[in-house]
Amino acid sequence: MSSSGALGDVRLEVRGVKKSFAGTAALSGVELVARRGEVHAILGENGAGKSTLMKILSGALAADAGRILLDGAPFSPEGPVEARQRGVSIVYQEPELCAELTVAESVLLGGEPARYGVIDRSTQRERALASLRRVVPEDNAQRLAPERLIKTLSPSERQLVALARALAHGDCRVLILDEPTSALSAADVARLFDVVADLAASGITVLYISHFLEEVERVATRFTMLRDGRSVASGDLATTTRSELVALMAGRAVSELFPRSPRVPGEPVLELAALRGTVRPSDASLTLRRGEVLGIAGLLGSGRTALLRAIFGLDAVRGGTLRVKALSGPRSPAERLRQGVGLLSEDRKGEGLADSMSLGDNLTLSKLDELGPLGLVLPARRDAATQRYVTELGIRCRGPEQLARELSGGNQQKLCFARLLHHGVDVLLLDEPTRGIDVGSRADIYRLIDGLAAKGAAILLVSSYLPELLGVCDRVAVMVRGRLATARPVTELSEHALLLEATG
Amino acid sequence: MRAWSKMTWLAPLAALCVTYLLFALLTPDTFLRGINLLTMLRQTAVVGVASVGMTLVIVLGGIDLSVGSAVALTTVVVARALQAGLGPWQAALTGILVGTLAGLINGGLIAGLRLMPFIVTLGTMSILRGAAKGLAGEQKIDADPRGLEQWMLLGRGFGLPPGVWLTLAVGLLGALLIAYTRLGRHVVAVGSNERAARLCGVAVTRVVVTVYALAGMLAGVAGVLEFATLTVGDPTDSVGLELDAIASVVIGGGSLSGGQGSVTGSLLGALLLTVIKTGCVHVGLPNWVQEIFTGVIIVIAMAIDRARQRGSS
Numbered sequence: 018m019s020s021s022g023a024l025g026d027v028r029l030e031v032r033g034v035k036k037s038f039a040g041t042a043a044l045s046g047v048e049l050v051a052r053r054g055e056v057h058a059i060l061g062e063n064g065a066g067k068s069t070l071m072k073i074l075s076g077a078l079a080a081d082a083g084r085i086l087l088d089g090a091p092f093s094p095e096g097p098v099e100a101r102q103r104g105v106s107i108v109y110q111e112p113e114l115c116a117e118l119t120v121a122e123s124v125l126l127g128g129e130p131a132r133y134g135v136i137d138r139s140t141q142r143e144r145a146l147a148s149l150r151r152v153v154p155e156d157n158a159q160r161l162a163p164e165r166l167i168k169t170l171s172p173s174e175r176q177l178v179a180l181a182r183a184l185a186h187g188d189c190r191v192l193i194l195d196e197p198t199s200a201l202s203a204a205d206v207a208r209l210f211d212v213v214a215d216l217a218a219s220g221i222t223v224l225y226i227s228h229f230l231e232e233v234e235r236v237a238t239r240f241t242m243l244r245d246g247r248s249v250a251s252g253d254l255a256t257t258t259r260s261e262l263v264a265l266m267a268g269r270a271v272s273e274l275f276p277r278s279p280r281v282p283g284e285p286v287l288e289l290a291a292l293r294g295t296v297r298p299s300d301a302s303l304t305l306r307r308g309e310v311l312g313i314a315g316l317l318g319s320g321r322t323a324l325l326r327a328i329f330g331l332d333a334v335r336g337g338t339l340r341v342k343a344l345s346g347p348r349s350p351a352e353r354l355r356q357g358v359g360l361l362s363e364d365r366k367g368e369g370l371a372d373s374m375s376l377g378d379n380l381t382l383s384k385l386d387e388l389g390p391l392g393l394v395l396p397a398r399r400d401a402a403t404q405r406y407v408t409e410l411g412i413r414c415r416g417p418e419q420l421a422r423e424l425s426g427g428n429q430q431k432l433c434f435a436r437l438l439h440h441g442v443d444v445l446l447l448d449e450p451t452r453g454i455d456v457g458s459r460a461d462i463y464r465l466i467d468g469l470a471a472k473g474a475a476i477l478l479v480s481s482y483l484p485e486l487l488g489v490c491d492r493v494a495v496m497v498r499g500r501l502a503t504a505r506p507v508t509e510l511s512e513h514a515l516l517l518e519a520t521g
Numbered sequence: 522m523r524a525w526s527k528m529t530w531l532a533p534l535a536a537l538c539v540t541y542l543l544f545a546l547l548t549p550d551t552f553l554r555g556i557n558l559l560t561m562l563r564q565t566a567v568v569g570v571a572s573v574g575m576t577l578v579i580v581l582g583g584i585d586l587s588v589g590s591a592v593a594l595t596t597v598v599v600a601r602a603l604q605a606g607l608g609p610w611q612a613a614l615t616g617i618l619v620g621t622l623a624g625l626i627n628g629g630l631i632a633g634l635r636l637m638p639f640i641v642t643l644g645t646m647s648i649l650r651g652a653a654k655g656l657a658g659e660q661k662i663d664a665d666p667r668g669l670e671q672w673m674l675l676g677r678g679f680g681l682p683p684g685v686w687l688t689l690a691v692g693l694l695g696a697l698l699i700a701y702t703r704l705g706r707h708v709v710a711v712g713s714n715e716r717a718a719r720l721c722g723v724a725v726t727r728v729v730v731t732v733y734a735l736a737g738m739l740a741g742v743a744g745v746l747e748f749a750t751l752t753v754g755d756p757t758d759s760v761g762l763e764l765d766a767i768a769s770v771v772i773g774g775g776s777l778s779g780g781q782g783s784v785t786g787s788l789l790g791a792l793l794l795t796v797i798k799t800g801c802v803h804v805g806l807p808n809w810v811q812e813i814f815t816g817v818i819i820v821i822a823m824a825i826d827r828a829r830q831r832g833s834s
Contacts, residue, residue, distance in 0.1 A: 350719060369717060392704060
């Protein structure tokens with residue numbers, strides 16, 4: 018199959034592309050061949066190098082080595098503007114649009130038809146409409162009138178404006194879509210897929226980035242898999258199974274990645290009934306027991322993070338009941354930590370770590386009182402406590418004094434875990450615990466979660482990565498627009514079922 | 522190597538030595554005299570104490586523009602207290618109490634109403650200045666210092682005045698507070714990443730109020746030393762002192778984005794500013810040259826700070 022099609026069909030050829038940042042290789046040899054009119058999926062875990070590759074293709078970064086051919090001609094754009102002029106456009110996960118501009122202005126921003134600096138409104142409108150028509154189905158044309166302000170649009174409408182914008186400048190030959198569905202409803206996803214299919218049929222090569230494998234199988238025909246900055250496989254999606262893809266992504270068999278010790282569910286430690294936050298969650302009920310890992314699936318913005326924050330006392334609770342270890346007392350992070358509840362933030366840089374402080378400072382920050390009498394912090398005790406977890410979790414560092422920001426993503430995440438362990442929490446609220454870290458650290462973290470659960474800890478795990486939820490959890494509940502459905506055992510679930518429920 | 526890179530005060534120490542030697546070479550017979558060194562230490566006491574408080578505030582990620590006004594208000598309060606017949610210690614404590622109160626107001630507004638420290642202290646800068654003028658009836662208050670002046674007088678021989686010892690003690694306590702206490706580590710954590718501190722259960726509001734109150738208290742102490750120097754209560758005194766204190770902190774390795782700063786460095790920074798001022802006088806350079814020189818030093822300190830930040834990230 019993969020040998021079909023003449024060489025003349027090749028639109029984009031990437032050969033041996035490398036890129037490093039400050040000595041760390043982000044890409045160490047990527048090969049990619051995409052044909053005219055095909056939807057080509059770029060697969061790989063977070064940190065595999067997908068976004069670096071896309072930034073190079075769209076001109077935001079320059080490659081250190083290797084070559085790129087676009088329709089047989091060397092392609093090394095100076096910047097995004099040149100890339101777009103040569104026909105390569107990108108639409109980011111969260112489209113960058115100006116809230117106060119109109120749809121027409123947004124579509125043509127930076128390339129306005131003007132005479133002596135005065136914008137020619139009617140040409141602007143015509144040209145915007147021309148490219149809007151390519152992305153909006155006929156029956157829906159009214160939805161995206163050129164006069165509407167961006168701030169009045171829904172997320173999916175903004176996505177379409179960004180798409181129209183990508184097509185509006187010059188003759189688009191390669192269109193890159195970066196996680197385009199992560200904030201869309203099921204109906205909008207289906208509509209987007211129709212648009213993508215139409216664009217491909219008109220000869221455009223679509224590079225489609227996603228980690229929803231289900232979705233990729235629906236929209237794309239071929240794939241290239243990246244792992245640790247290298248392209249490790251490519252082929253036809255029709256002839257590759259789901260578990261083959263997962264194994265390729267992780268670089269190891271699924272059973273090795275997700276260990277499962279015998280777990281014995283104990284008494285309930287966290288009970289929610291019709292819990293309601295300011296905006297989200299709107300209705301969440303669950304019971305979490307000792308020795309159990311309960312997963313929460315859902316789209317970006319469905320309220321999963323808000324739920325964890327409300328439980329931990331960082332966000333307000335507006336209604337419903339919330340019991341931690343049968344207590345329903347005041348809610349503040351300090352109080353929760355005293356009760357033995359810890360939160361691992363999804364935003365490691367912005368909230369998880371004080372990254373200009375040392376590893377030891379970060380590790381002990383939530384519980385300094387054991388480090389000396391009378392409010393003193395004795396460095397020797399801090400370092401001893403730190404050293405213990407550095408060894409236990411295998412954190413690679415120069416020592417307790419090293420700054421947190423100098424650690425790799427995986428080691429930073431282990432540091433966040435170490436802080437929870439140092440505090441001695443036994444109810445863990447984990448928000449995207451493996452986002453943006455390498456496969457080795459991920460395997461370590463899965464092992465750690467499994468070990469904690471086996472020892473009787475209760476774990477609530479939010480993740481966007483479905484194989485992870487199915488691999489690590491005992492039960493999974495899906496959150497849709499703030500509403501949490503009943504949790505079901507993973508044995509009754511599949512990625513397909515979760516995805517359908519999440520986008521429904 | 523690692524320990525060296527942590528000692529951010531090495532750079533201001535080096536700058537201080539170089540500047541000192543420069544002026545010593547230019548005017549060896551006057552600048553090098555022991556009495557000159559003592560005078561410079563004495564002149565640094567007020568801004569030095571204020572800069573210790575400013576270091577805490579800046580490490581917290583804040584700023585305090587009301588310090589100069591608080592110092593002036595304290596001198597007036599001390600003078601009024603002495604006039605009212607209070608003893609020197611009671612008068613000094615009253616002054617320090619008023620400074621602390623001003624700091625509590627700053628901290629309360631910033632933490633309670635979640636206002637920007639810059640705006641809040643810009644407001645209190647004006648409020649405290651006005652209060653000082655009102656309390657003093659818009660003129661200098663003469664009062665018998667009843668021994669308070671002794672705090673800033675050079676001792677017999679070459680002994681340091683008590684005020685300088687006090688400054689050093691405040692500096693030592695401040696440095697220990699930041700490095701070795703729970704409160705100090707919480708201050709660094711809030712300045713480094715407030716959200717992370719909140720996540721770890723740090724009582725952010727309490728930390729903020731405490732730090733501004735401490736800074737206000739130290740402004741009060743600085744005000745008492747200023748009164749001891751002037752021996753009058755002067756409501757128009759110490760205009761711009763806060764900028765000298767901020768400059769000292771920045772020269773000493775403090776970062777205005779929070780999380781970084783060294784009390785030792787700030788004191789060295791304050792001393793460096795005094796050396797420049799005094800040295801220029803000895804060389805016979807006009808005031809404007811001295812101001813330009815000071816400005817250049819501040820900009821260089823910031824540039825070094827930026828380079829260090831880039832180097833470590």
